[in-house]
Amino acid sequence: MDALTIHEAAQTTGWSPRMLRYIERIGLVEPARSSAGYRLYGPPELQRLRTLRELLDRFGVGLTEVGFALRLRRDAQLRGAVEAWFEATAQRPEHVPADDWLHWEQDKHQKLLAAVQRPPHLMETG
Amino acid sequence: MDALTIHEAAQTTGWSPRMLRYIERIGLVEPARSSAGYRLYGPPELQRLRTLRELLDRFGVGLTEVGFALRLRRDAQLRGAVEAWFEATAQRPEHVPADDWLHWEQDKHQKLLAAVQRPPHLMETG
DNA sequence: CGAACCTTACCAAAGCTATGTCAAGGTTTG
DNA sequence: CAAACCTTGACATAGCTTTGGTAAGGTTCG
Known part of the structure; x- marks a missing residue:
């Protein structure tokens, strides 16, 4: 045994x-x-x-943290959202003019989070 | 401003x-x-x-958890070790005979953790 | 100068983590 | 059937998280 x-x-x-x-x-x-x-x-x-x-x-x-890593690897939405946040957190590329900061950032965030929130095949209008 | x-x-x-x-x-x-x-x-x-x-x-x-995700993405050793642990946690393949369970597992763990412990040279220059 | 900001550092309280222990009850086995 | 396991669930506690204060002191600006 x-x-x-x-x-x-x-x-x-x-x-x-x-x-x-x-x-x-x-x-x-x-x-x-x-x-x-x-x-x-x-x-x-x-x-x-x-x-x-x-x-x-x-x-x-801690155990909780390894547990969170597990959750990250199991839950694609969570993983996507966290990654999206970090990606958006990266430095603003030089070629984006100062006037567009806000747009660029907002757009990026919204796109990334929206994608995570509503996977493509489930998209509906609205 | x-x-x-x-x-x-x-x-x-x-x-x-x-x-x-x-x-x-x-x-x-x-x-x-x-x-x-x-x-x-x-x-x-x-x-x-x-x-x-x-x-x-x-x-x-929680914030701490996102903080941990940040740590994971910045600390290649930690990331490697956590991934190694999860990889080793995966199901034992069918073709490994029962007698070799222990060897297989021990070997895997030791290799993975050793690799993480002694990182090659291309750590990300955070 | 003084009002109204800002800074760091410390005290506090509600909540969660990590861990133990105990209780009531099922399982295994001699 | 009784000893020695096991199960889940509950209560307990030391320590850390999260969040709000408050205090002592620097900065900005009218």
């Missing part, structure tokens, strides 16, 4: 059972379940848990 | 002056400064502030 219960998994990964449940809720490591609902941690999950700890420690990030 | 002081910027963007300073500390919108140190918000900054609010409201994310 190569699947551990939550206490055993906690043992070998250094997390507490409590935290394993928390990490699961965040969506970072979701173990399989036995027919009775017991969490079953296989080698992949155990490895992910160890590496997760290393990641947090090395970069001083 | 197309640069507003912090109170004026607060007025037109709906943020409080307090929050504009906070947003600056997080690194999301960093206005220029006058010779005396006064923050000067130009049209681009004002637009970013408005769009930022929209982004937060629409997706229910």
Whole structure:
């Protein structure tokens, strides 16, 4: 048998059972379940848990932040919107005359956010 | 004159002056400064502030999370490490026999994290 | 000079994060 | 069936986020 219960998994990964449940809720490591609902941690999950700890420690990030990164990679709209915001945040190109600052910026933002809000194939007039 | 002081910027963007300073500390919108140190918000900054609010409201994310996204896009090591972790989190391919689970996973993680730890040379010159 | 701005720095409170613990109840197994 | 697990849910707490003040002091301008 190569699947551990939550206490055993906690043992070998250094997390507490409590935290394993928390990490699961965040969506970072979701173990399989036995027919009775017991969490079953296989080698992949155990490895992910160890590496997760290393990641947090090395970069001083929190679980929530990794959770947000997960959300970013799963939710294309969110990812698009965040990227759009950062793109718009980039420096104004030299060739845009000062008078057009506002237009250029507004336009860019509106286009990007609108695109994210209403994906092309769902476009309707209005 | 197309640069507003912090109170004026607060007025037109709906943020409080307090929050504009906070947003600056997080690194999301960093206005220029006058010779005396006064923050000067130009049209681009004002637009970013408005769009930022929209982004937060629409997706229910927090400033810290957008701040983390910023960190992700600026810190190639962090980005690499997070991506490595997610890649390793992907499902084990069918063709890897059960006996090799552990090796496969460990190897993958170690390679990815090592690569991130010892970056080649072309880090983005932020 | 003085009013009305601005700056940084510190105190505060409501809310969330990360973590523990305990309770009520199901599962496994000797 | 009882010990020793497991489950979810709730209460608790130290610390950080978010946001608002307030204080001490510089800047602008009439």
